[in-house]
Amino acid sequence: MEFRSAAPADEPSLTALWRTAFGDAPVGALWRTDPGRHPRTVVAVEDGRVLSALHWMPRPIRSADGATDRVGCLGGVATRPEARGRGLVTRLLSDAVDAMTADRCAWSLLCTGTPDVYRSAGWETFPTPLWHAGLPARPAPPPDAALPRTAGAADTARLAALRDRFDAARPLTTVRTAADWRLRVPHWYDRTTVTLLTDPTTAAAPGADPARPGGYAVARLGPGAAEVLELALAGPDPAAQARALLTGIAVRARAAGHRRLTVRAPDVPAVRAAVEAVFPDASAAAAHTGMARPLLASRARVRATVTAPGAVHWFGDSV
Incomplete structure (x- = not known):
């Protein structure tokens, strides 16, 4: 098993993985709009095929104190059905945390219907009205x-x-x-x-x-x-x-x-x-589908932003 950043040659396998995982959702199309997508996509590859992947992208997000934070927004997290249960996403999340921290992201944001996958890696849910x-x-x-x-x-x-x-x-x-x-x-x-x-x-x-x-x-x-x-x-x-x-x-x-x-x-x-x-x-x-994880910012600062009165993350800004 090889864990690394994605390469152009991985694109057909990545597209097939995301189509299997997300159907008609525009995950691949959105991914292709990111000019830095290859180094910001981490993959688990076996026998030349992508078995698991995720993509992160730095986005400017307003904080509770009026500043704008650089936030590593996570998306496209998927594993082929036959490769599940092998801890691949856990390893990819660890690699993504290292990469986002090196990129000076204050914290990380994701939206998911399966929060238990991410809790053990440090993400916490927050309520969305x-x-x-x-x-x-x-x-x-x-x-x-x-x-x-x-x-x-x-x-x-x-x-x-x-x-x-x-x-x-x-x-x-x-x-x-x-x-x-x-x-x-x-x-x-x-x-x-x-x-x-x-x-x-x-x-x-x-x-x-x-x-x-x-x-x-x-x-x-x-x-x-x-x-x-x-x-x-x-x-x-x-x-x-x-x-x-x-x-x-x-x-x-x-x-x-x-x-x-x-x-x-x-x-x-x-x-x-x-x-x-x-x-x-x-x-x-x-x-409770939104999740956040501190990187360079404190947990208290991140929590203040995601739970602030009137806080909202619009669907159109999803990664």
């Missing part, structure tokens, strides 16, 4: 904001301005770049999602005021569960923007045949008020 709600048969239109429209490619600059403003002081959010909007976000928000925008313009003109009222939300309404994955709010009445967006999503979710909706968003007053107004039977809950 969400709401579960039944969809009203005829969602009432919001009285204080126009119903949103579907956003298109011409709206990207406006979406980015809204995202930057809403997240400016929000812990656990990624500082998105133009490359993120161009290369990464479209992979996660594909044809199974809809992006709704309350701003009346079709595109943000150069120099447009990012503080003017508006908002957007992304929801997945394809086969399976319906869920809100991301939102941003701006203006003097963010609750009105949130209510308009959630109403628009409820209408579309109903039309797509859904009867229930999960809202993944920070538990802040504007969001909470909108959820309660649009979905009278909504119940607050928490997911």
Whole structure:
């Protein structure tokens, strides 16, 4: 068994591994957008075939004290079924910790449905707020904001301005770049999602005021569960923007045949008020799929960031 960084020749085997593990999820496509992907991918290889792999990528993430941390975000963790139970992921995680620390990452972040795999390697879960709600048969239109429209490619600059403003002081959010909007976000928000925008313009003109009222939300309404994955709010009445967006999503979710909706968003007053107004039977809950591990930062500092009021890590920033 050989443990090492990935090489270009490993790409077909890696792609096959990720397709087996993650199906149609865009793990391989996202991996190829990282120009430093080969040295940041650690693999276990036997007889020329990748049996296990993971990829990490440094990302700028806002901390609870207002700073921006360099965070090693982990993804693409997979092992071929016939090679499981041999401790391969444990070894790869150890190698990744060494590499991320050498790269001066303050801490590491990952999202998983199998947290026990990572606990023994030092990662700890943290709660992510969400709401579960039944969809009203005829969602009432919001009285204080126009119903949103579907956003298109011409709206990207406006979406980015809204995202930057809403997240400016929000812990656990990624500082998105133009490359993120161009290369990464479209992979996660594909044809199974809809992006709704309350701003009346079709595109943000150069120099447009990012503080003017508006908002957007992304929801997945394809086969399976319906869920809100991301939102941003701006203006003097963010609750009105949130209510308009959630109403628009409820209408579309109903039309797509859904009867229930999960809202993944920070538990802040504007969001909470909108959820309660649009979905009278909504119940607050928490997911425990996010995990963090200190590297150069203290455990207390990392914990303060991931559990801070209003903290959220948007699905579109997943590695």
